[in-house]
Amino acid sequence: MYDVIIIGGGVVGCALARELSRYNLHLALLEKEVEVGFGTSKTNSGIIHAGHHSSAGTLKGKFEWAGNQMWDDLAKDLKFGFRRIGELLIARQTEDLQYLQDLKKQGESRGVTGLELWDPKRLQKEEPNLSHTILQALHAPTAGVINPYEACFGLIECACQNGVELFCAHPVQSIKAVESGFLIHTQQQDFQSRIVLNVAGVYADRVAAMVGADNFKISPRKGEEYMLDRRLQGIVTHLIFPTPTATSKGVLIIPTVDGPIMVGPTAEDVDDREDFTTSFSGAAKVFASVQEYCPAISDRDTITEFAGLRAVADSNDFVIEGSSVRGFYNIAGIQSPGLTAAPAIATYVTEMLRADGIALTEKERWKADIDGPPRFSQMTPTERKAAILEDPAYGRIVCRCESVTEAEVLYAIQHGARTLDGVKFRVRAGMGRCQGGFCTTRIMDLLVQHLDVPLTTISKRGQGSEVCIPRRDQILAEDEV
C-alpha cells in the first residue's frame, strides 16, 4: 500500500516525486514510456520563461514567475545545465509596440526584474544578425534554457535516492476507487494507494475518466522543432520571441543550453495523442517565420527535427485541483509555461495535500542533490587528464560529434538507461551532426556488455523499437532446434 502514487513521469510528475520525497510517505511513480520525460517533456523547447508572459489571474501566471526563480537551485542540486541567457520579444509592426509595453507592465507588477525596452540601435549592437527592420524589443534577462529531459532525469534520480519507487513502461490500464484508496491496474502488476496524483500529460483526461474525475478535456497541440548545425551556434545569443498570436508564442529562435540553435515550435491542434510526426508544411512554416527576423538561418542547416504534443486543457489554463473523487488529484493541461512552472506546481500540490489533512512529516535525512553525470566535453585539459587517470574509459571517445566518452555512456547505463534514446538523452551520445551514424553500434555493444542481453533486444526507446534482428541463418538455425 502506497501513500501516494504519481501517474506520469513528465517534468511535473518528476518534480512532484522529488518534492514529496522530503516527507515520510510511501511513494511510487508510474510511467507508461520506457524512461521518464519521454512524452511531452522530452520534446519541450527547454525554455525557462522570464516570468512576464502569462496573464494575471490565471494559474499559468501564478506559477510562471514563482517557478522561474526555483531553477537556479534545482540546476545546482541536480547538476544539469541552466543558463539565464535572457529573452528578446521583438515587435515588427507598430501595433506590436503596445503589446511590449503591456507585457513589461505585467511583468513588473509581479516582480519580474530587469525588463527593458531596446531600440533598434541597442538591438543591432546585441544581436547583429537579427533583421534590421525590427522596431523594438523587450529584453527579459530572467529567461533561461535547460534540457528538459536532463531536468527529468535529475529530478527522478534525486526522488529515487530519497525512496521513491519508479516503474517505467507501466502504462496504467484501469483505476478502481476502493475503500482504502485506489487500486491501479497495469499489465505487469496492481498497485494500491491512498492518494493518486494524475499528471498524465496528454492522457490526463483519460486517466481521470478511469475514476470518473474527468471534468476537463485535453486536446493535444503539436509543435515541430528543428535543430540546426553547430555552424550557426552564436548567431543569436538570446531567446528570440516574435509577438505572439492567440494560440502560440510563435516560432522562436532558441540557443539551446548545449549551444546549437533550435527553431520552432509550430502550433497545430491534432486529434491523435501519439502524433509525433514532422511535416513538410511544419518545416516550411518554421523556416519562413524565422527567416523574417533572422535571415541567416536556413533549413539546409537542419541536423534533426522532432515533434511534441502540448497538453491543452479546454479551459486553456492549468488544471490543478482535488477532484470529485476524494484522494484523486488532477494536475493537467500543463502546457507552456509548464516546464518553468513545474517546481512551483510541485510545492503548491504538496501544500494542497497538507491542507487536505495528509500528514507530511519531514524525513530526517533528505538529500537534495545528486552527483550528476560527468561531462567530458566541458572539462578542462587538466580535469580530463585526472579523469582518465582515475578511469581509462574517459580516454575512449564513443560519440565524436559531441565528445562523449565511454565512461559517460557507462554512467548512463548504471543510472537506468536501457535503450539508445535512454543513453542519448542522458549523456548526448548520438545527438550530434552524424545522428548516431558512427556511435550507434558502439553504444549497442556497451548496452549488451553491461546489461547482459542479446544485441537484438536493444531498442531505440523500448519494446517494439528494436534496432536490429537476427540474420536469416540464425533464425533458421533456431527454428531447427
Add this chain to the structure above:
Amino acid sequence: MNNPLKKQYDVVIVGGGPAGLAAALGARKSGAENILIIEREVEAGGILNQCIHSGFGLHYFKEELTGPEYAERFVAHALSENITMLTDSYVIDISPALQVAVLSGRHGYLNVQARAVVLAMGCRERTRGAIRTPGFRPAGVMTAGLAQKMVNMKGVLPGRKIAILGSGDIGLIMARRLALEGCEVVSVYEIFPYSNGLTRNVVQCLDDFDIPLQLSATVAFIHGRDRVNRLTIAPVDAQRLPDLNKSWDVDCDTLLFSIGLIPENELSTKLRLHMDPATGGPQVNSTLETSLPGVFACGNVLHVHDIVDFVSEESLRAGQFAADLALGRRRPGDNIALQKGANIASCVPHSLSPDREQVIYLRVKQPMKNCILSIGDRYQKKFRMLIPAEMIRLTLAPEVLDRYFGDNLKIEVRPQEVE
C-alpha cells in the same frame, strides 16, 4: 600511464583509413623518418573494414580486391615501413603551431609536436535530418553505412523488408548485400532524374537482383510510431518538390538513407582553415596544403571520392608533400588560380604550379553527353558521357601551364559542337 610517443614527429597523420595509410607511405617515400598515424578505431583501415564486397583496387593494384583486403595491403606495408600507429586514439585538438592533442584509450591524454600534419579524417553520411523527411521517428530508420556495419561487422540485420532512399554507392551496395541476406529490398528511390552512384553499381547491385530504381521520387512520410511500417512515396517535379497528390504507399520495416557524404571537417573548422563550400573540404594548393602552412588534407576529408584507388593516389602525394615541407625542401608557390567554368561543380586543388605535372580531380554539375572538357585554351579532352556521380581525374603536363603565369585558368565542360 606510459607515453609510447616521441615528443616530435616529422609528419602526424589524423586518421588511419585508406587516406591516412597512403599519406604515411608517401611521407616515408619522401624521406620522412618519424611518422605517426592516429586512428580512432581499434584497427586501422577505416571504413574499408566494413566494405566486404569486391571491386577495390582495379586502378591502384590492377586487380579486384575486397575492402578489408585492400586495407590489409596498406596496413602491412605501413607496418613494414615502421610507421607508428596509435589506434583507439582520438585527436581532440590541433594548435596553429601544430601541437596535436590526443586522447588515447590506453595511454590517456597525450601531446605531440608535428612538423607537418595531414588531415585524413574521411567523411560521414548525410542523415534524415539533413533533408527533413517528414513523419514519425521510429526504429528502422538509419543510414546505409550504419546498416552495413550492422550486417558485416555485427552479424545482425536492420530489418526484413527494406526501402532505400538515395542511390549513393553505399545504398546500392547495401541493396545487394541485404538481398543476399534474404531480405526483401522493395525499391531504391532517387530524388534526382539520374542515379548518384557509379554505373557499375547500378548494374551489379540493382539490375542483377531485379531491385527497382525509381528516379525522381522521394519519401514524403515515414509511418510507424515505434518501428517503420509504411512509407509514403511521392514523385518530384523539376524543382525536386514532391507532388503529394500523386503519392503512393509502400509497406516495409526499414528505411535506409544513402543521400550523400559530408567531409568530416570539425578539426579543420576549429583550425579556421579556408573551406570550399562546393566540396565541403578545405581549400588546398597544388601540394594539397591547406590555408594553414604545414597542414595538408587528402582523401574524403578533402572532397568525397567515388573509389578508394583515387584516395590512395591523392594521399600518397599529400604525404610526400607533407614530408617535403617537414624536411625543409621548398617548392615554388602556386601561381595559377583554378577557376570553375560552365558545368563544373567542384575541382581540387584550387591552384596550380607549372613546375611539375599536376593532377586535378573534378565533378560536373549536370550529366552531359558528347562534351568537351577544356582547361584554358591549351588543353581539351572529349568525353562521351560525364555524370556528377563519377569523378574525373586529369593530369596536366607542365608545358600546358607554362604560359599562364599569374593567371586565372578556367575549367569548363561544354557540349561538343555538331559539325
